Amino acid sequence: xxxxxxxxxxxxxxxxxxxxxxxxxxxxxxxxxxxxxxxxxxxxxxxxxxxxxxxxxxxxxxxxxxxxxxxxxxxxxxxxxxxxxxxxxxxxxxxxxxxxxxxxxxxxxxxxxxxxxxxxxxxxxxxxxxxxxxxxxxxxxxxxxxxxxxxxxxxxxxxxxxxxxxxxxxxxxxxxxxxxxxxxxxxxxxxxxxxxxxxxxxxxxxxxxxxxxxxxxxxxxxxxxxxxxxxxxxxxxxxxxxxxxxxxxxxxxxxxxxxxxxxxxxxxxxxxxxxxxxxxxxxxxxxxxxxxxxxxxxxxxxxxxxxxxxxxxxxxxxxxxxxxxxxxxxxxxxxxxxxxxxxxxxxxxxxxxxxxxxxxxxxxxxxxxxxxxxxxxxxxxxxxxxxxxxxxxxxxxxxxxxxxxxxxxxxxxxxxxxxxxxxxxxxxxxxxxxxxxxxxx
Numbered sequence: 001x002x003x004x005x006x007x008x009x010x011x012x013x014x015x016x017x018x019x020x021x022x023x024x025x026x027x028x029x030x031x032x033x034x035x036x037x038x039x040x041x042x043x044x045x046x047x048x049x050x051x052x053x054x055x056x057x058x059x060x061x062x063x064x065x066x067x068x069x070x071x072x073x074x075x076x077x078x079x080x081x082x083x084x085x086x087x088x089x090x091x092x093x094x095x096x097x098x099x100x101x102x103x104x105x106x107x108x109x110x111x112x113x114x115x116x117x118x119x120x121x122x123x124x125x126x127x128x129x130x131x132x133x134x135x136x137x138x139x140x141x142x143x144x145x146x147x148x149x150x151x152x153x154x155x156x157x158x159x160x161x162x163x164x165x166x167x168x169x170x171x172x173x174x175x176x177x178x179x180x181x182x183x184x185x186x187x188x189x190x191x192x193x194x195x196x197x198x199x200x201x202x203x204x205x206x207x208x209x210x211x212x213x214x215x216x217x218x219x220x221x222x223x224x225x226x227x228x229x230x231x232x233x234x235x236x237x238x239x240x241x242x243x244x245x246x247x248x249x250x251x252x253x254x255x256x257x258x259x260x261x262x263x264x265x266x267x268x269x270x271x272x273x274x275x276x277x278x279x280x281x282x283x284x285x286x287x288x289x290x291x292x293x294x295x296x297x298x299x300x301x302x303x304x305x306x307x308x309x310x311x312x313x314x315x316x317x318x319x320x321x322x323x324x325x326x327x328x329x330x331x332x333x334x335x336x337x338x339x340x341x342x343x344x345x346x347x348x349x350x351x352x353x354x355x356x357x358x359x360x361x362x363x364x365x366x367x368x369x370x371x372x373x374x375x376x377x378x379x380x381x382x383x384x385x386x387x388x389x390x391x392x393x394x395x396x397x398x399x400x401x402x403x404x405x406x407x408x409x410x411x412x413x414x415x416x417x418x419x420x421x422x423x424x425x426x427x428x429x430x431x432x433x434x435x436x437x438x439x440x441x
């Protein structure tokens with residue numbers, strides 16, 4: 001199983017309280033970081049670097065070695081070693097109490113942004129890197145950038161186009177009400193499960209947090225979370241949570257969500273036993289691979305935006321996957337920086353994963369051609385108040401990046417939990433806004 005940064009962020013927030021260690025939790029960069037400068041002459045860059053990754057699958061099947069071999073055509077004197085960690089967040093945070101946490105690593109989700117200069121070497125200024133790359137503000141501290149994601153991801157519905165067409169639906173729904181009607185048509189006219197919650201996996205439900213920004217095409221959606229009420233009438237999270245609740249309440253999901261299975265859901269969606277799941281672009285390649293293994297057409301796997309339009313257009317947020325960074329203590333910063341630049345700019349990793357490129361001048365992946373054809377607006381959400389949102393989430397104990405919140409919502413909708421939707425969302429709202437008052441501006 002491959003989980004993207006957002007998935008691991010969801011899991012990381014759940015376990016962060018138990019994992020926070022003295023060496024990783026300072027409130028500010030108490031020591032100035034170093035710079036990892038881009039090399040001028042690739043032939044002179046030397047050293048052995050260790051690259052930490054969550055992609056256990058790509059290390060095991062030799063794909064990462066193939067990337068390294070391509071890298072060595074440009075940087076022949078650099079040896080790249082990989083270490084894939086299954087429980088990445090927990091293991092890396094422990095290592096970060098020492099200086100030995102690889103030369104290149106993925107920035108752990110629970111490390112405070114202000115602490116980045118303590119642990120990572122700068123890749124350059126935000127002004128400089130922002131001209132070429134997306135997502136630079138996610139790792140910018142005091143005008144310097146400390147990480148770079150090799151791919152971007154967008155939330156959306158992975159769906160079986162054949163099943164939707166069999167149900168008579170050929171256009172993307174433009175409102176939550178239309179979406180519900182389309183799922184009802186799928187239930188009435190096909191044998192497929194209209195929508196699959198993947199309740200048991202848990203982390204899959206956290207994808208619903210990323211409707212934020214897409215509903216109203218708002219680049220300041222994170223600021224709205226930080227300073228406003230996420231469950232006020234018409235707010236993005238309320239719209240998304242209401243849709244999920246109504247889908248479940250209408251009986252348009254798997255018979256017993258508690259017995260759902262993430263791995264099985266991929267071939268089942270490919271074969272048309274399941275019609276729709278809310279996930280992200282990162283999942284498309286996995287579902288298409290499942291289709292090929294099942295002997296069905298991978299082109300049946302489609303991707304559609306949240307059913308909402310602003311000024312007549314769909315919107316989708318684009319955010320970075322895990323950001324790669326250079327260990328501030330690395331003895332081979334130049335080689336580590338070379339790897340990050342090459343992996344981001346030159347490798348086929350993004351194309352291989354059908355992902356959005358972080359390069360501003362790159363074209364969209366083939367799977368998102370329908371987005372281009374239908375004029376879907378891709379927006380990057382300002383993350384300058386992302387740290388405040390995480391703090392509010394922790395203080396309020398709401399858990400917008402944790403599974404339980406949406407599992408409770410699904411239980412409410414299917415009658416396994418007492419209460420009304422208004423009271424459920426009202427409780428979340430009160431806890432969040434109370435935390436805002438306690439935290440201050």
